[in-house]
Amino acid sequence: xxxxxxxxxxxxxxxxxxxxxxxxxxxxxxxxxxxxxxxxxxxxxxxxxxxxxxxxxxxxxxxxxxxxxxxxxxxxxxxxxxxxxxxxxxxxxxxxxxxxxxxxxxxxxxxxxxxxxxxxxxxxxxxxxxxxxxxxxxxxxxxxxxxxxxxxxxxxxxxxxxxxxxxxxxxxxxxxxxxxxxxxxxxxxxxxxxxxxxxxxxxxxxxxxxxxxxxxxxxxxxxxxxxxxxxxxxxxxxxxxxxxxxxxxxxxxxxxxxxxxxxxxxxxxxxxxxxxxxxxxxxxxxxxxxxxxxxxxxxxxxxxxxxxxxxxxxxxxxxxxxxxxxxxxxxxxxxxxxxxxxxxxxxxxxxxxxxxxxxxxxxxxxxxxxxxxxxxxxxxxxxxxxxxxxxxxxxxxxxxxxxxxxxxxxxxxxxxxxxxxxxxxxxxxxxxxxxxxxxxxxxxxxxxxxxxxxxxxxxxxxxxxxxxxxxxxxxxxxxxxxxxxxxxx
Numbered sequence: 172x173x174x175x176x177x178x179x180x181x182x183x184x185x186x187x188x189x190x191x192x193x194x195x196x197x198x199x200x201x202x203x204x205x206x207x208x209x210x211x212x213x214x215x216x217x218x219x220x221x222x223x224x225x226x227x228x229x230x231x232x233x234x235x236x237x238x239x240x241x242x243x244x245x246x247x248x249x250x251x252x253x254x255x256x257x258x259x260x261x262x263x264x265x266x267x268x269x270x271x272x273x274x275x276x277x278x279x280x281x282x283x284x285x286x287x288x289x290x291x292x293x294x295x296x297x298x299x300x301x302x303x304x305x306x307x308x309x310x311x312x313x314x315x316x317x318x319x320x321x322x323x324x325x326x327x328x329x330x331x332x333x334x335x336x337x338x339x340x341x342x343x344x345x346x347x348x349x350x351x352x353x354x355x356x357x358x359x360x361x362x363x364x365x366x367x368x369x370x371x372x373x374x375x376x377x378x379x380x381x382x383x384x385x386x387x388x389x390x391x392x393x394x395x396x397x398x399x400x401x402x403x404x405x406x407x408x409x410x411x412x413x414x415x416x417x418x419x420x421x422x423x424x425x426x427x428x429x430x431x432x433x434x435x436x437x438x439x440x441x442x443x444x445x446x447x448x449x450x451x452x453x454x455x456x457x458x459x460x461x462x463x464x465x466x467x468x469x470x471x472x473x474x475x476x477x478x479x480x481x482x483x484x485x486x487x488x489x490x491x492x493x494x495x496x497x498x499x500x501x502x503x504x505x506x507x508x509x510x511x512x513x514x515x516x517x518x519x520x521x522x523x524x525x526x527x528x529x530x531x532x533x534x535x536x537x538x539x540x541x542x543x544x545x546x547x548x549x550x551x552x553x554x555x556x557x558x559x560x561x562x563x564x565x566x567x568x569x570x571x572x573x574x575x576x577x578x579x580x581x582x583x584x585x586x587x588x589x590x591x592x593x594x595x596x597x598x599x600x601x602x603x604x605x606x607x608x609x610x611x612x613x614x615x616x617x618x619x620x621x622x623x624x625x626x627x628x629x630x631x632x633x634x635x636x637x638x639x640x641x642x643x644x645x646x647x648x649x650x651x652x653x654x655x656x657x658x659x660x
Contacts, residue, residue: 172427172572173256173271174198174242175360176376177340179348179401181368183207185233187385188240191374192221194381197429198271199244202255206267207235208344216255237342241269244574254296260306264317265344268302271377272336272358273572275633275640278647280304280332301339304329309343317346319400319408326351326398330413334635336420336571336623338393340375347402350375354415355632356395357571357623359423359434363387370405378432392435416621418632422573424612425562426470426533437615440473445611446561447477447531450603454529455482457601459557462526467533467544468492468516474561475531484529489522490544512543524552534562535591535600536575538582542595549596558597563605564588567629570636570644575626577645 174195178184188205203224204216213233217224221242241256257269274280274297284290284303292299308328310321322343329339329351336357341349352360362375363382374387382390393399396413420427423434430440454461463485466475469492479486496515528548535541535558545556564583569575578584583591592600605627613619625631 172198172244172358172574173269174377174381175239175256175269175271175338175340176241176374176381177237177239177269177342177348177350178372178374179237179342179405180365180372180374181370182236183230183234184236184238185230187374188238189221189225189229191376191381191385192240192242194384194429195376195378196221196242198377198427199242201245202243202252203241204243204255204257204269205229205233205238205240206257206259207233207238208267208342209235212259212265212267212344214259216252216257218252218255237348239267239269239340239342253294256296256298258294258296258299258302260302263306263309263311264346266302266306266309266341268298268305268339268341270298270301270337270339271360271572272338272353273297273570274300274333274337275335275570275636275644276333278643297335297337301329301333301337302341304332305339305341316403317343319402319410322347322349322400322408323398323410323412327412330354330396334633338377345403347400348373348375349398349400350393351398351412352393352395354396354413355418355623356435357418357420357632359419359428360393361390361433362393362399363390373401373405373407375399378428378434380429380432383431390433416632417619418621418623419619420571420573420623421608421612422534422562422569422626425608427573430470430473435616435619437612437619441615442612443470443473443561444477445614446603446608447474448481449607449611450474450559450561450601451478451481453604453607454478454559454601457599459529459599460527460555461529461557463487463489463522464529464531465489465522465548466531470533471531471561474533478529478531478559487519487522489519490516491519492516512540513547516544516547518547518551520551522551523548525554527555527557528553529557529559530597531559531561533560534565535560535582535595536565537580538591538595541597545596555598556596557599557601558592558595559601561603563608563627564591564602565626567626568641568645569626570631570641571623571625573626 176191308325338358338360395417464479
């Protein structure tokens with residue numbers, strides 16, 4: 172999972188790109204990059220957080236009225252600097268590109284680009300694959316300007332060759348800003364306009380919050396299988412190129428997206444409140460004696476508040492988060508996740524002592540974080556510890572861009588809720604149902620009829636994920652994790 176933003180405007184865009192990346196920092200904390208254009212490309216990329224990579228000097232160095240920014244969370248590739256996005260190619264015209272998602276036939280396409288087209292890729296990042304396929308499909312002859320049809324033809328070629336999920340933002344030098352989503356629209360993408368000069372400015376981003384803070388308006392979703400081309404005259408060209416069942420990732424509303432964003436026109440905050448209300452009905456049927464509801468910060472807060480309100484229970488924020496520790500789920504190696512839990516969360520012991528506690532979290536993936544939290548709460552003297560997940564049991568690998576790509580990642584894969592409870596040390600585990608998860612999102616946008624729920628159901632919307640491909644992806648990811656462990660030692 173990554174974050175992307177692209178801006179074409181009336182003045183230098185670096186400051187806006189920087190602020191936009193800060194707004195979507197939660198989508199990736201491994202690396203970040205910005206490339207701007209003022210007749211030539213200016214690049215700054217590095218490992219770490221946005222605030223640590225960029226400084227005041229880059230305000231002068233990264234000049235240009237067009238640019239693209241990216242925050243990285245690795246799925247294909249490791250944490251090496253050369254894997255940071257955006258990527259650049261000099262021909263045709265000069266193109267920069269960044270994306271959010273995961274190309275599942277990455278190895279096959281990389282070999283084909285080298286063997287058939289003699290294109291050597293300098294990274295292990297799948298964005299470079301998309302960039303080269305897109306560039307190769309554009310007119311190679313010398314033309315003064317590209318037409319929207321030229322751009323659409325190149326996007327169609329990407330659709331024909333690239334399997335997986337991808338929300339892409341690209342800029343073709345002196346031609347225009349391009350954005351497109353994969354045919355199933357698995358990863359989010361939105362765009363907006365700001366009337367701040369003779370010509371309007373446009374921005375495209377993974378989440379609407381990045382557009383909101385930069386005062387972009389008339390925000391719309393880039394649809395599944397749709398291409399957007401904003402030419403140098405800031406004229407907008409939009410076309411649906413391929414029609415497949417729109418299947419956005421459910422985990423966006425569960426965990427990844429900021430609560431103040433809209434994903435495919437469904438408010439993330441309201442969806443999480445709905446999830447809390449629906450889960451509360453299930454908890455009520457169990458007739459548990461609960462003294463206090465405590466969220467695991469931060470993403471579980473909205474659902475936990477609604478659970479407490481619906482059940483008329485006391486709500487306490489008794490797990491205090493150190494906000495200078497990153498999101499444990501998106502840390503690249505499991506050892507980093509485990510080591511960070513105790514540093515990240517500290518309990519207020521008096522709120523737990525002698526009480527029956529309902530802990531609420533967005534999900535239970537590997538179970539290590541949940542087990543560490545339950546252990547902390549018991550040490551504080553809790554009498555009973557119940558653990559509620561407002562998402563269903565995670566049981567299947569994600570191949571579309573979330574770091575859940577090996578079968579061993581899931582504590583619930585071959586386990587009942589009672590067995591999961593035993594593993595994490597809880598008295599009981601309560602899961603949301605998959606149908607209620609979908610219902611919670613549809614309550615905010617009833618036009619969403621399909622979702623990517625593969626990590627819960629094992630049904631992959633693209634229909635081309637074979638057991639052999641799953642094994643190959645698992646081997647690649649295990650190799651990456653081993654490499655990251657070596658880097659962290």
